[in-house]
Amino acid sequence: MSILDGLAANISDAMSDVFRDSILNVPGHRISDNQGGWKAGEPTSYPCKALVDDYSDYRRAAVGIPANDRMILILGHGLPVEPQPGHTITAEGRDWQIVSVSRDPAGAAWEVQGR
Template sequence: MASILQGEIAAEIVAALEAERVPYALTLVRQETGGDPWDPIIVDVPYDCRGWRDDYSLDERDGTLIQQDDVRVFIIASSLAIEPTTADTISLAGVSHSIVSVKRDPAGALWEVQARR
């Protein structure tokens, strides 16, 4: 059963964020295997998306689960063709970050990503 927050409400959230010019271009990178099955190669495949970076509060930074340099990244779900995973990386202003955790908001409008340099 889908959440009652999904659908129209998600679209309204995205429209409001875009109207305020909050999101900007981000790139999620996934390593995929290609080439010959007997001699595979690993290729970085970029997925363009839109979102923004936010900082964790001092209270949230425990030094273990959320480290000092970790950042919170919000990705507009409808702007990304794939579901992000902890095997992916995300590029913020040209700086690559590993993805530590991923969750989706109740409306299904955003992916919330914990990223680490």
Template sequence: MGSLLAGSLAKTIGEAFNGLFLPASLVRDLPQIGEDPADPLPPTQASYPCKAIVEGYSDYFKANNLVNASDRKVLILATSIGVKPAAGDRVTISGITFTLQDVSTDPAEAVWTCRGTM
């Protein structure tokens, strides 16, 4: 069951922050099914346009080894993308690509918060 805050609140937040988030692209590897399981085909890629911003982690997170020096917080506006981001996905924003490690959301399911590694 989804959050009671999801839906109209997420839409309101999406409309309010749409201008602040930058154009981005999420890329996901999708497996291909071949005829021979012993000779798997390379994955194909699906690309999803979205709106995102990048933030650095605080000194507290870095000093306590909670994140790596190359980690950044990638925030994706949930109303701007049709899929749920997942670990292993890649997000490119302003020409920099981040590989997602951890993905969470807020109670309104308005913003995906991801730990991305450069």
């Protein structure tokens, strides 16, 4: 048994009061429109806990992050899907398009760039 085995659950329990209720929206799979094209299927929504924050000026300049983009931290414990570019998240009263995703080594949270 590794020390990392229960870390995601422990961090989620400790931080759930700080993070706010949010919804991760995953677009539906492409389905045929019966005319030779495709259309999006029904999206699926997953409740989660997230926190919207600003990037530092240094990080914005170093990586080239636009001024209107925000950093969104999503607690990973209990979320059955991984956030991906193209998904959206409803956090703090606004819908954010996910542009990029990274995960911490313990698997406790995702950091997404929201636009």
